[in-house]
Amino acid sequence: MKKSYIESIKPKLPERIRALSPGDMHLGKKAARVSAFIEILDRPECNNLEMLIEMGDFFDKKNTKNLPDKHLELLEKIAEKQRKGMQFIALRGNHDPNIEELLERFHPIKNVPVYSEYMFEAGGKIYLFIHGDIFDKLLKYVPKFIGEAATWLHDYLQRFDKKKFSLAAFLKRHTKIAFKVAELVAQDGAIYAFAKGADGFVSGHTHIIDQKKIRIGDKKIRFYNAGSFQERESGLFTIDFDGRARVHRVITRMEMEEE
16 A cells, blocks of 8 residues: 555545645755645546646755755656646745746746746635745845744754654744744735735745635735645645635655654
């Protein structure tokens, strides 16, 4: 029996997924839950998938001199679905501002459309997809070396992830700065989505999975954060063929747990 890298998905995936967005993948990093996401794409729920929208930080610019074989396998899996009619849209993140170059180098199918933001209509609702870093004021005012040190510490702590607990994720969820950034992205992003005429706003960047309604004026903007697919608790955003949108928490394992 083939080994699974997924322990649970809550809420369960819709029977037929129309559009799918994983949280920040960071291809090139050892912590990326690549095998788990390949499993997602192989599930029957994704047989009729029309659109795959990656939320930015699909690659990690500091780890892309060469990609591991499993990461190249994921890109081939995406290309396989593209050949069968699925659209693949890439958003630019702060960890892969050169995503066009990386896709050209590593992805089997060239000329993948890349956007800073993307609008998608489903079920009479308009969803704005954007990575979210433009709403992160700390990126502008905190010295670059501090951000890089925090990223290094997070990646280092992931080495000690256990089957039932991730210290790196726990500290991120319970750090005031991380929580503040997540709130800034949600609130300012909702205001931006409202100005664009969107009903929903879908982001990544913070690695904190979230789903809620935010009132802007006389309208409630639906906010979704797909988190990250390099965390034990990874995130997926889906839209089914009835137009229903939701975020799913996917408890994953990664290959390095076997070492």
